[in-house]
Structure formats: structure tokens, C-alpha cells
Amino acid sequence: MKIGYVRVSTKEQNTERQIKKMNEIGIEERYIFVDKQSGKDFNRPQYQAMRLVIREGDLLYLDSLDRLGRDYDGIIAEWKYITREVNADIVVLENESLFDSRKFKTMGDLGKLLEDQFLSMLSYVAEQERKKTKQRQSEGIEVALKKGVKFGRPKREITNEFIAVYDEWKSGSITAVQAMRKVGMKPNTFYRRASEYEERSI
Known part of the structure; x- marks a missing residue:
């Protein structure tokens, strides 16, 4: 067979x-x-x-x-x-x-x-x-990092849209889930950005 x-x-x-x-x-x-x-x-x-x-x-x-x-x-x-x-x-x-x-x-x-x-x-x-292939990959990544190339997904910035939705959420007008949907973020990302915004506002 x-x-x-x-x-x-x-x-x-x-x-x-x-x-x-x-x-x-x-x-x-x-x-x-x-x-x-x-x-x-x-x-x-x-x-x-x-x-x-x-x-x-x-x-x-x-x-x-x-x-x-x-x-x-x-x-x-x-x-x-x-x-x-x-x-x-x-x-x-x-x-x-x-x-x-x-x-x-x-x-x-x-x-x-x-x-x-x-x-x-x-x-x-x-x-x-x-x-050799693995070594070339490692060397390539090292060179790229030295040049300032960032790997992974780009960071979601705190925009005016995020701040507006954040204010709605904090005022109780919308739930956290609704806020996440509005800005298109997953829970971890949303709460991380919310913490960053609060620290920045202090």
C-alpha cells in the first residue's frame, strides 16, 4: 500500500x-x-x-x-x-x-x-x-531591534475617542463591555489604557 x-x-x-x-x-x-x-x-x-x-x-x-x-x-x-x-x-x-x-x-x-x-x-x-537559519533569524532580529524596529502588534494609543468613551463609562452612562465595543478593544487592553489615562490625569 x-x-x-x-x-x-x-x-x-x-x-x-x-x-x-x-x-x-x-x-x-x-x-x-x-x-x-x-x-x-x-x-x-x-x-x-x-x-x-x-x-x-x-x-x-x-x-x-x-x-x-x-x-x-x-x-x-x-x-x-x-x-x-x-x-x-x-x-x-x-x-x-x-x-x-x-x-x-x-x-x-x-x-x-x-x-x-x-x-x-x-x-x-x-x-x-x-x-544556520535560526542563527540568521536571531541576528536579523538583533539588528532590527538596534535600529528601533518594534515587533508585535502596535500599541493602541489613547485617542480623543477613547477619552470620550472612558468618560461615558466612568459616569455610568454605559457599561465597561459597551465601552470596549465602542473603542474596539479587548478587556485587558481597555483596562490597561484606562489605567494609563488615569495616571496621566493625576
Whole structure:
């Protein structure tokens, strides 16, 4: 049986391209497992579901090796679990000529040795690239902070509209909930701005 595993790192990212690839090689929708989660570990609901479903003789397709995960030791451990303990096979579509566990199996013990070395090298490269990316992100944030760039949502200022609504609320003309709706603020933000305004008025 053909099985597909698809992963993107965040909920905002699109899985359509990977799923299309799985459809094109004839994998049924019910056997395509999709996670929208970081690859830092293997505690992903759909990955764990795939692990329960896969059986001896099955063929697992991945778009690229880093879809399996981003942890150097974890990738190797999972690859070996699927190919040697479950006795299923894995094909990585991005490097199909190199990453097809069926080819290594035909070579016996030598194939296992070559597969181990190859996986170690590629997984190490993938992890180093991930570390470099994180380092570049950290350096970029540090530079931006020094330049005065502010991250996160912009602060809601105390406007004349807020002051008018605040006065209505304090006079008892409207409730706090009505005041929040009028200025479009959540409770925490509203009360924080109210406190700031009161401190400023003292």
C-alpha cells in the first residue's frame, strides 16, 4: 500500500503542492497524513497516526527528507524504524534516485552500511542548515531591534475617542463591555489604557 506523509511548519503554510504530488503518484486521500507543525520532534498527531497504520511491504512517500523531521538523530532513528523494524520502504520524491530504501535493501549488508552513511551525511547537512537559519533569524532580529524596529502588534494609543468613551463609562452612562465595543478593544487592553489615562490625569 502507498502512504504519503506531508508536513509544513506552521498552520499558515500551504500543503497543496505536497498533497498534489501524492495524488499524482496514486495515493488515496485517506492514506495521506498531513501535519502543520514544527519538525523539531516526532510528537505530531498525523505522523503518529501514520506510524500506527504503516505495515510490512508498504511504501511511504515524502516530498523531501526534512518533511520527515529536522532532528539529525531523530530522522535516522525513524528511517531505520520504518525500513528495518516495520520492514516498509521510504521514497523521498525530491531525491528519488538517491533516497529509495528499496535500492539499499537489494544490496544486503553492504546496502545497510551505505544507507547508514548516506543518511548520516544528509541528515547532518539538513540540521546544520536549520541551525544556520535560526542563527540568521536571531541576528536579523538583533539588528532590527538596534535600529528601533518594534515587533508585535502596535500599541493602541489613547485617542480623543477613547477619552470620550472612558468618560461615558466612568459616569455610568454605559457599561465597561459597551465601552470596549465602542473603542474596539479587548478587556485587558481597555483596562490597561484606562489605567494609563488615569495616571496621566493625576
